[in-house]
Amino acid sequence: MALCNAHYYATRDPLGAAGDFTTAPEISQMFGELIGLWAADLWLRAGKPDVAWVELGPGRGTLSADALRAIAKAVLTPPAHLVETSPLLREAQRRAVPGATHHDGIDTLPTDRPLIVVANEFFDALPIRQIVRTEAGWRERMVDCDGDRFVPTVGAQRFDAVVPDAVSDGDVIETSPASVAILRDLAARIVAQGGALLAIDYGYEGPLAGDTLQALRRHRFADPFAAPGEQDLTAHVDFAALAEAAHAEGAVAHQVTTQGALLGALGITARAATLARAAPNRQSEIEAAWRRLCAPDAMGTLFKALAITAPGWPMPGGFG
Numbered sequence: 340m341a342l343c344n345a346h347y348y349a350t351r352d353p354l355g356a357a358g359d360f361t362t363a364p365e366i367s368q369m370f371g372e373l374i375g376l377w378a379a380d381l382w383l384r385a386g387k388p389d390v391a392w393v394e395l396g397p398g399r400g401t402l403s404a405d406a407l408r409a410i411a412k413a414v415l416t417p418p419a420h421l422v423e424t425s426p427l428l429r430e431a432q433r434r435a436v437p438g439a440t441h442h443d444g445i446d447t448l449p450t451d452r453p454l455i456v457v458a459n460e461f462f463d464a465l466p467i468r469q470i471v472r473t474e475a476g477w478r479e480r481m482v483d484c485d486g487d488r489f490v491p492t493v494g495a496q497r498f499d500a501v502v503p504d505a506v507s508d509g510d511v512i513e514t515s516p517a518s519v520a521i522l523r524d525l526a527a528r529i530v531a532q533g534g535a536l537l538a539i540d541y542g543y544e545g546p547l548a549g550d551t552l553q554a555l556r557r558h559r560f561a562d563p564f565a566a567p568g569e570q571d572l573t574a575h576v577d578f579a580a581l582a583e584a585a586h587a588e589g590a591v592a593h594q595v596t597t598q599g600a601l602l603g604a605l606g607i608t609a610r611a612a613t614l615a616r617a618a619p620n621r622q623s624e625i626e627a628a629w630r631r632l633c634a635p636d637a638m639g640t641l642f643k644a645l646a647i648t649a650p651g652w653p654m655p656g657g658f659g
């Protein structure tokens with residue numbers, strides 16, 4: 340999954356109508372602006388420390404561009420650090436966020452100041468492992484070759500010992516050790532340096548969700564084992580596991596909320612009305628974007644938000 344996605348993102352811009360999927364920052368500028376204001380509000384209440392802005396997997400850089408423009412009005416102009424592995428998307432990000440520093444991973448992020456970290460649809464792109472119930476007990480799902488095709492199979496090793504006792508039904512357990520490792524490292528940084536993290540993604544907060552591995556191509560679901568590296572591979576994010584990882588490092592993990600509730604609390608309805616007043620010919624487009632981002636039958640409920648903060652930092656807006 341890691342290799343497929345590395346190739347996939349290195350060789351195309353997958354976003355938007357002409358690509359494979361559309362993300363919240365690409366739907367409307369309101370998304371990035373409100374996340375920027377979320378960060379600026381937290382920074383103000385934390386006593387205006389010298390912070391760094393960090394985005395994980397910024398795609399075209401739209402979220403950071405919209406957020407940094409909005410927070411510049413609050414007289415906050417932090418240095419921008421973008422964690423991105425795709426050379427092609429780095430180019431787009433350089434155009435959207437001039438002067439940003441790129442990083443291959445989180446190890447090289449600044450160590451001398453609080454970090455405000457934002458990740459939208461980042462964790463879903465990281466590799467997962469699946470443990471599946473078979474007649475011979477729990478085994479790891481593996482990938483085999485059948486001629487020139489990839490096919491799912493199960494490994495020979497027994498995995499029963501790692502299955503929590505609480506799992507009584509369901510046939511698939513997913514874990515994302517890569518996501519947990521990144522979140523733990525970031526949480527440790529935030530505890531040591533101060534700051535906060537906001538992760539938004541589609542996902543669940545327990546109970547176990549079963550098999551959520553999916554492939555998207557041209558805005559439609561596809562067979563995840565077909566066309567390796569040519570379609571977007573994702574899995575739903577286990578927010579309880581991320582919160583637990585933050586907690587294990589001593590960070591404060593706030594109650595997971597939904598994208599709709601978060602954007603509502605941050606004032607998206609008022610922002611949409613202001614934008615529509617300024618551009619009456621775009622009113623229906625702005626209303627449609629508001630609906631897509633917030634409605635329970637669109638992204639409002641499936642997408643969740645997790646905030647973590649350093650101990651002693653204020654409660655982030657929209658949480659608690």
Ligand code: SAH
Nearest residue numbers: 348362396397398422423424425459460464
């Ligand atoms: N956040 C953007 C893009 C989401 S797509 C948006 O909301 O529009 C996922 C992004 O994560 C892409 O920029 C992709 O290149 C990047 N990415 C995927 N795996 C990564 C990894 N292991 N390390 C760093 N970036 C990664």
